[in-house]
Amino acid sequence: MAWKRILGIDASRTTMAHPTGVERYARAVIRALIPLAETEGVQLRLYFRDPPPHGLFPDSPWVEHRVLSFPRLWTHLRLSWEMARHPPTALFVPAHVIPPYHPPSAVTIHDLGYRYFPQTHPLLQRLYLDLSTRWSAAVARVVFADSQATRADLIRFYRVRPEKIAVAYPGYDPPPVPTDPESILHRFRIQRPYIISVGTIHPRKNFSLILQVIARRIAKGWEGQVVIVGKPGWPDPAFERLSRDPIWAGRLIRTGYADDESRGALLSQAEAFLFPSLYEGFGFPVLEAQACGVPVLCAPNGSLREVAGEGALLLPPDDPDPWVEALDRLACDPGFRAALIARGHANRKRFSWEACARTIWESLRELLRL
Template sequence: MDASPLSIGIDASRIAVAQRTGTERYTYELVAALARVDRRSAYTLYTNGLPSALPPLGPNMALRSIPLPRLWTHARLGPELARRPPDVLFVPAHVVPTIHPPASVVTIHDLGYLAFPQAHTARRRLELELTTRWSLRAARLTIAISQATKDDLVRRYGADPARVRVIHHGLGGSFRPVESPLEIADAQDRHGVAPRYLLYVGTVQPRKNLERLIDAFAMVADRPELAGVQLVIAGGRGWLSDGIERRAAGHGLAGRVHLSGYLPDEDLPALLSGALAFVFPSLYEGFGMPVLEAMACGAPVLTSSSSSLPEVAGDAALLVDPADTSAIAAGIARIVGDPALRAQLRERGLARAATFTWERCARETLAVLRESVEPPV
């Protein structure tokens, strides 16, 4: 492969988001890792206005702010690419603009709107359907963040598997076990968390299966091994989140189910480290980054046996059927009541998480970007 320097344009519009979850975190961490592993290519990061926080950028990375209130991708980014086209355009978390260089690469994270359509408005589903189909056609190569997502793209949209590359996410260095009991207790106090707790972290929306998680917790909350244990649901509110609050109130578990809201990044490692277990019985995930973050902090993990989650968790988590409330309840009781199991999952999880690095993700992504500019055979 030709290793000559490339000019690489990146749609970095998602970097500007203040509360980074999922795709925003992926964009931020991947750009930071590319800055560490590649000092030869010339990067232009396109943003819609000046971001409030940027990852550490390399000297070969330039920021290009091209603000426009609406239709930024097609009306502002596209014409900019036409005026000064890079060798390759990388779209890590958005849609390929209508005007784009022939060598364009897009990352598609999941097809959750098809797997769980009731979590989206009809208008949003149509938008996601059209933009995903368009990006698959427009991009020379597509990156899927898991084999499960690639399989979905091939099955649902007839994507050519030869044009889809699987590259797993990395894991930020800030996720590591917090050993200080005082630091853990301080984080618990700041967020109203009890000393013994199960923790969920992610967007509060129906596809995360939180109503069933609350029902499962209610089934075993009175068992002796769960005495005083709190279920903490941490995350920003998403589509149809009100029903989750009503579900918690309906079980009469005042103080036992705690919706803490969005947790700042600086508090996550301590709260993950202090949890009895991390519980993530999501119905569908393109990757499931919270599972890896929990493992890296030493939290035993209970997660789903469906979508990409077994692929990410390997043998380092207790897997349950996310559609079976009784199975989730049994898993909760088992993981809380078995210290030996928790110790085993902690050890396996730390080893598993260590294999996912953003440097590896960046190098593999850079290889795909280079591949996209090679003349077709």
């Protein structure tokens, strides 16, 4: 009888009610790995901290759910204890930290932005990010990086052996665009024209540059709004200071977290999508915007040059003038606007969860000794 291979996966981040980038990544990668595991007769054992909602993952005789309820230090104590008592053949951690006790393991490290912008993180959080990333990169048999930029950072900052790192570009889930978006715009008190950006409120997102750009357009007579879609994260003093200017009364709309349908409606109706982030490990909002048919202007930092490809205008994150000029051209040159949208559609087709999972699976096969 053949020895039964079991791939354990830390699925603890998949049950969050309002998932952002890494949580969406964990859900999508696990879903895409299921058929690959079934084909090769590998049991997937998913570890949860909270009971997963019905239908989170497809039903399959090859997928087992284990809910390990524990109030604090779930990874370091409860998951580690489970690995010691009932170890799988290998463990994959797509969106968190490898536990202290573990079988042969693989981990996805999404970005090292805290190394570039330490001042944008509270001290204790920065220390935890550094220690946990250093630990996972050191003990993992395989490290998956979302981009070549993150791969280079792992080599630079943590001296991870290059042959140990596999770049597995994430896919993306295009938000649905409703046939009648008016009710969603009305709910958020948004009127056309408007420009939009998506991301957790954080100094690293550089939202203050967007306000500088649009303030200059307003001074030239542009009448429109700025829409920021994202839940609060860390205080951004520059953004908050600029947003108190009286010119933003009725013009600056902060939606907070928006579900997929709302995000699709808001993106699809925007004049342009601006993403001047100072660093991104990947940059899902860029692909979402391209899928929704909105012109994308973004900074070239971190992985954004890789992700945006030819489907965006890459502009400096510290100078508002090129952004103003680009928006002015988009407004008065329909051919230029259409070409940029078309390039965005072509670019986003390079990314899929199926391709991401196949890259990951090839390395996991070695850990499972298939």
